[in-house]
Amino acid sequence: MIYGYARVSTKEQNLDTQIEQLTRFGVDEIISEKISGVAKQRPQLEELLERLKAGDTLVVIRMDRLGRSTKQLIDLVENFEERDVNLVILDMNIDTRTPTGKFFLTIMAGFSELERTVLKEKQKNGIAIAKEKGRYLGRTKKYHDKHAGMTHAIELYKAGKHTIKEISEITNVSKSALYRKLDQLKKEQAV
Numbered sequence: 001m002i003y004g005y006a007r008v009s010t011k012e013q014n015l016d017t018q019i020e021q022l023t024r025f026g027v028d029e030i031i032s033e034k035i036s037g038v039a040k041q042r043p044q045l046e047e048l049l050e051r052l053k054a055g056d057t058l059v060v061i062r063m064d065r066l067g068r069s070t071k072q073l074i075d076l077v078e079n080f081e082e083r084d085v086n087l088v089i090l091d092m093n094i095d096t097r098t099p100t101g102k103f104f105l106t107i108m109a110g111f112s113e114l115e116r117t118v119l120k121e122k123q124k125n126g127i128a129i130a131k132e133k134g135r136y137l138g139r140t141k142k143y144h145d146k147h148a149g150m151t152h153a154i155e156l157y158k159a160g161k162h163t164i165k166e167i168s169e170i171t172n173v174s175k176s177a178l179y180r181k182l183d184q185l186k187k188e189q190a191v
Helices: 016-025 043-051 070-083 099-132 148-159 164-171 175-190
Strands: 002-008 029-034 057-060 086-089
Touching: 002 016, 002 043, 016 029, 029 043, 070 086, 070 099, 086 099, 148 164, 148 175, 164 175
Parallel strands: 002 029, 002 057, 057 086
Antiparallel strands: none
16 A cells, blocks of 8 residues: 655645645555644654555655654654555655665665764763863752752651652652652761
Protein backbone atom coordinates (compact mmCIF):
# COMPACT_ATOMS: atom_id res chain seq x y z
CA MET A 1 0.00 0.00 0.00
CA ILE A 2 1.27 3.49 -0.84
CA TYR A 3 0.15 6.24 1.53
CA GLY A 4 0.51 9.96 0.96
CA TYR A 5 0.77 12.41 3.86
CA ALA A 6 -0.05 16.09 3.38
CA ARG A 7 0.15 18.74 6.09
CA VAL A 8 -0.18 22.50 6.36
CA SER A 9 0.45 24.54 9.49
CA THR A 10 -2.72 26.63 9.71
CA LYS A 11 -6.40 26.17 8.92
CA GLU A 12 -6.21 29.04 6.41
CA GLN A 13 -3.57 27.26 4.31
CA ASN A 14 -4.55 25.00 1.45
CA LEU A 15 -3.64 21.32 0.98
CA ASP A 16 -4.53 21.24 -2.75
CA THR A 17 -0.98 21.47 -4.13
CA GLN A 18 0.29 18.65 -1.92
CA ILE A 19 -2.73 16.47 -2.62
CA GLU A 20 -2.34 17.02 -6.38
CA GLN A 21 1.35 16.00 -6.30
CA LEU A 22 0.61 12.92 -4.17
CA THR A 23 -2.24 11.90 -6.49
CA ARG A 24 0.02 12.35 -9.52
CA PHE A 25 2.59 10.08 -7.86
CA GLY A 26 -0.10 7.40 -7.59
CA VAL A 27 -0.66 6.94 -3.86
CA ASP A 28 -3.48 4.62 -2.81
CA GLU A 29 -4.65 6.75 0.13
CA ILE A 30 -3.93 10.32 1.26
CA ILE A 31 -3.91 11.29 4.93
CA SER A 32 -3.96 15.03 5.59
CA GLU A 33 -4.11 17.40 8.51
CA LYS A 34 -3.91 21.08 9.28
CA ILE A 35 -1.62 21.38 12.27
CA SER A 36 1.67 23.12 13.03
CA GLY A 37 4.85 21.15 12.46
CA VAL A 38 6.01 22.09 15.95
CA ALA A 39 2.90 20.62 17.57
CA LYS A 40 3.89 17.78 19.88
CA GLN A 41 1.07 15.62 18.61
CA ARG A 42 -0.08 15.23 15.06
CA PRO A 43 -2.88 12.68 15.44
CA GLN A 44 -3.38 11.86 11.75
CA LEU A 45 0.34 11.28 11.19
CA GLU A 46 0.70 9.24 14.38
CA GLU A 47 -2.24 7.04 13.39
CA LEU A 48 -0.77 6.56 9.91
CA LEU A 49 2.67 5.66 11.27
CA GLU A 50 1.12 2.98 13.47
CA ARG A 51 -0.86 1.60 10.53
CA LEU A 52 2.15 1.17 8.20
CA LYS A 53 3.14 -2.46 7.61
CA ALA A 54 6.18 -4.13 6.06
CA GLY A 55 6.32 -3.33 2.35
CA ASP A 56 4.18 -0.16 2.65
CA THR A 57 5.45 3.17 1.33
CA LEU A 58 4.89 6.65 2.75
CA VAL A 59 5.11 9.56 0.29
CA VAL A 60 5.49 13.24 1.26
CA ILE A 61 6.21 16.21 -0.97
CA ARG A 62 8.85 17.71 1.36
CA MET A 63 10.89 16.45 4.27
CA ASP A 64 9.55 19.12 6.65
CA ARG A 65 6.02 17.69 6.30
CA LEU A 66 7.14 14.73 8.43
CA GLY A 67 9.63 15.99 10.99
CA ARG A 68 10.38 19.11 12.98
CA SER A 69 14.11 18.39 12.92
CA THR A 70 16.68 16.34 11.07
CA LYS A 71 17.06 14.13 14.14
CA GLN A 72 13.34 13.42 14.27
CA LEU A 73 13.32 12.53 10.58
CA ILE A 74 16.36 10.27 10.93
CA ASP A 75 14.73 8.49 13.90
CA LEU A 76 11.63 7.99 11.77
CA VAL A 77 13.65 6.62 8.87
CA GLU A 78 15.50 4.22 11.21
CA ASN A 79 12.12 3.05 12.52
CA PHE A 80 10.91 2.53 8.94
CA GLU A 81 14.02 0.53 8.12
CA GLU A 82 13.44 -1.79 11.10
CA ARG A 83 9.81 -2.28 10.02
CA ASP A 84 10.63 -2.62 6.28
CA VAL A 85 8.58 0.49 5.42
CA ASN A 86 9.67 2.70 2.50
CA LEU A 87 9.81 6.49 2.33
CA VAL A 88 9.56 8.73 -0.74
CA ILE A 89 10.31 12.48 -0.51
CA LEU A 90 9.23 14.01 -3.81
CA ASP A 91 11.06 17.35 -3.85
CA MET A 92 14.42 15.67 -3.13
CA ASN A 93 13.87 12.62 -5.37
CA ILE A 94 14.54 10.33 -2.41
CA ASP A 95 13.03 6.88 -2.66
CA THR A 96 14.19 4.30 -0.11
CA ARG A 97 12.86 1.56 -2.36
CA THR A 98 16.04 2.14 -4.40
CA PRO A 99 19.68 1.64 -3.35
CA THR A 100 20.44 5.30 -4.15
CA GLY A 101 17.61 6.53 -1.91
CA LYS A 102 18.79 4.34 0.98
CA PHE A 103 22.37 5.57 0.47
CA PHE A 104 21.31 9.22 0.51
CA LEU A 105 19.40 8.76 3.79
CA THR A 106 22.41 6.96 5.28
CA ILE A 107 24.53 10.01 4.45
CA MET A 108 21.89 12.27 6.02
CA ALA A 109 21.97 10.10 9.17
CA GLY A 110 25.75 10.51 9.28
CA PHE A 111 25.48 14.29 9.07
CA SER A 112 22.81 14.26 11.76
CA GLU A 113 25.05 12.23 14.06
CA LEU A 114 27.96 14.59 13.37
CA GLU A 115 25.74 17.58 14.18
CA ARG A 116 24.68 16.02 17.51
CA THR A 117 28.30 15.25 18.40
CA VAL A 118 29.47 18.78 17.57
CA LEU A 119 26.64 20.32 19.62
CA LYS A 120 27.46 18.11 22.63
CA GLU A 121 31.13 19.07 22.36
CA LYS A 122 30.25 22.80 22.18
CA GLN A 123 28.00 22.43 25.22
CA LYS A 124 30.70 20.58 27.16
CA ASN A 125 33.28 23.26 26.30
CA GLY A 126 30.86 26.06 27.21
CA ILE A 127 30.16 24.48 30.61
CA ALA A 128 33.90 24.04 31.28
CA ILE A 129 34.56 27.73 30.48
CA ALA A 130 31.62 28.86 32.62
CA LYS A 131 32.87 26.71 35.53
CA GLU A 132 36.36 28.22 35.21
CA LYS A 133 34.83 31.69 35.45
CA GLY A 134 32.64 30.62 38.38
CA ARG A 135 29.43 31.26 36.46
CA TYR A 136 28.13 27.72 36.01
CA LEU A 137 25.73 26.64 38.70
CA GLY A 138 24.16 23.68 36.92
CA ARG A 139 20.53 23.21 36.07
CA THR A 140 18.09 25.36 38.00
CA LYS A 141 16.63 23.40 40.89
CA LYS A 142 12.87 22.90 40.84
CA TYR A 143 12.64 22.63 44.63
CA HIS A 144 14.77 25.41 46.10
CA ASP A 145 14.98 26.61 49.73
CA LYS A 146 12.00 28.94 49.41
CA HIS A 147 9.77 26.42 47.62
CA ALA A 148 6.67 25.84 49.77
CA GLY A 149 6.49 22.15 48.90
CA MET A 150 10.08 21.51 49.99
CA THR A 151 9.60 23.47 53.21
CA HIS A 152 6.49 21.44 54.01
CA ALA A 153 8.30 18.19 53.13
CA ILE A 154 11.15 18.99 55.54
CA GLU A 155 8.63 19.83 58.30
CA LEU A 156 6.84 16.50 57.75
CA TYR A 157 10.14 14.62 57.79
CA LYS A 158 11.23 16.27 61.04
CA ALA A 159 7.86 15.41 62.60
CA GLY A 160 8.71 11.75 61.97
CA LYS A 161 5.13 10.59 61.32
CA HIS A 162 5.42 9.85 57.58
CA THR A 163 7.63 7.81 55.28
CA ILE A 164 9.56 9.51 52.48
CA LYS A 165 7.10 8.02 49.99
CA GLU A 166 4.12 9.47 51.89
CA ILE A 167 5.82 12.87 52.19
CA SER A 168 6.49 12.83 48.45
CA GLU A 169 2.82 12.05 47.73
CA ILE A 170 1.56 14.73 50.14
CA THR A 171 3.85 17.54 48.95
CA ASN A 172 4.46 16.55 45.30
CA VAL A 173 8.20 16.88 45.96
CA SER A 174 10.08 14.01 44.34
CA LYS A 175 11.74 11.51 46.65
CA SER A 176 15.14 12.14 45.05
CA ALA A 177 14.83 15.92 45.55
CA LEU A 178 13.84 15.37 49.18
CA TYR A 179 16.74 12.98 49.80
CA ARG A 180 19.17 15.51 48.25
CA LYS A 181 17.82 18.29 50.47
CA LEU A 182 18.00 16.13 53.62
CA ASP A 183 21.56 15.15 52.73
CA GLN A 184 22.45 18.81 52.21
CA LEU A 185 20.93 19.73 55.61
CA LYS A 186 22.91 16.95 57.35
CA LYS A 187 26.15 18.21 55.79
CA GLU A 188 25.39 21.79 56.85
CA GLN A 189 24.69 20.70 60.45
CA ALA A 190 27.93 18.69 60.55
CA VAL A 191 29.99 21.83 59.78
